[in-house]
Amino acid sequence: MLSVVGLVRGGVLKLRLLQLPVRGVCSVVNRKWSVSTGTIACCHWSHVRAASGVRGGDVASSWYDSLADSALVHLCENFMVSMQQVSGLPWWLSIVVATLSVRSLVTLPLAAYQLVIISKVEALQAEIADVAKRLRYEVSVRARERSWTDKQSRVQFQRNLRRIRTQLYVRENCHPFKTSLLVWVQLPLWISFSLALRNLSLVQSEVQGDLAAGGALWFSDLTSPDSTWILPVCLGLANLLIVEVFSLQRRNPTSFQKLLLNFIRGFSVLMVPLAATVPCSMALYWFTSSLVGFSHNLVLRSSRIHRILRLRTDGSASPYRDLLSAFIKKYCQH
Numbered sequence: 001m002l003s004v005v006g007l008v009r010g011g012v013l014k015l016r017l018l019q020l021p022v023r024g025v026c027s028v029v030n031r032k033w034s035v036s037t038g039t040i041a042c043c044h045w046s047h048v049r050a051a052s053g054v055r056g057g058d059v060a061s062s063w064y065d066s067l068a069d070s071a072l073v074h075l076c077e078n079f080m081v082s083m084q085q086v087s088g089l090p091w092w093l094s095i096v097v098a099t100l101s102v103r104s105l106v107t108l109p110l111a112a113y114q115l116v117i118i119s120k121v122e123a124l125q126a127e128i129a130d131v132a133k134r135l136r137y138e139v140s141v142r143a144r145e146r147s148w149t150d151k152q153s154r155v156q157f158q159r160n161l162r163r164i165r166t167q168l169y170v171r172e173n174c175h176p177f178k179t180s181l182l183v184w185v186q187l188p189l190w191i192s193f194s195l196a197l198r199n200l201s202l203v204q205s206e207v208q209g210d211l212a213a214g215g216a217l218w219f220s221d222l223t224s225p226d227s228t229w230i231l232p233v234c235l236g237l238a239n240l241l242i243v244e245v246f247s248l249q250r251r252n253p254t255s256f257q258k259l260l261l262n263f264i265r266g267f268s269v270l271m272v273p274l275a276a277t278v279p280c281s282m283a284l285y286w287f288t289s290s291l292v293g294f295s296h297n298l299v300l301r302s303s304r305i306h307r308i309l310r311l312r313t314d315g316s317a318s319p320y321r322d323l324l325s326a327f328i329k330k331y332c333q334h
Helices: 002-009 011-019 056-068 071-087 091-146 150-172 176-202 206-212 230-248 255-275 280-299 303-309 319-331
Strands: 025-029 044-048
Touching (some): 091 150, 091 176, 230 255, 255 280
Antiparallel strands (some): 025 044
16 A cells, blocks of 8 residues: 555656656667577667757756656666567567566565564554653653653653664664655656656657557557546556555544545546546556556465564454455445
């Protein structure tokens, strides 16, 4: 679910990125590769930018051009093209395989590591509560000795509790900031692959012709938007499903968590018309990424995975049955 939250944090950024036109001209020089020697030379991408002055109204476009021409985006472009050339798969299936590969090799281990950190943090809460109880008593004794005011007592308590809590996190190597590591890795990858596919689909190049004929079923042209809205609607439903599954894991959500969930629901709905305006290659990548993320979320709920990761918090012996029961109770029973 943190992946979804991360997408929400960068929601405004994505809207600006995806709606701005690509002003660069990309030319692709495909190097020949020899089958007999078994060596393959990766495609070399050269981006030619038109020289022009930057006016006040073009600041956003210039910023977008710089991001679309960044090294990480070029690396994603090379990866996608190399994946398609090596595998020989049609472009639509190559996008699916590339998305599955990157998310399984990069984000899945980070998600497992995040789960370990969360488990350690949750296991420390009982010890922190016990420490806070003893600390409160010690501060009250010292306050009477030194005639501290209530404000001074609260300051001393909070300062010492914060110091002790930090020491416990250092001892267990589980600072809560590490739980956001997945977002800081997944969000740039999501943006970079989106921009890479947009460049490949909309910029005049040899690959654009292959993408135009590399689709399947109703999205035969990967360089044009999905006029049937099937991919965008499927994307919205997948994102909403992820949000609802995450909400079922929160038994007593706070007001802020409820507000955040409603915001994510709204953003998931907003992604539907947005996905209908971008090339099918991007919509297919978004949909595949959401499905892979949802499957990873289910895998990490397994009790066997919890034993392998040696999580300190006790999980359910039948997580999938409990999830299904909670879903039916919330949405199917009145």
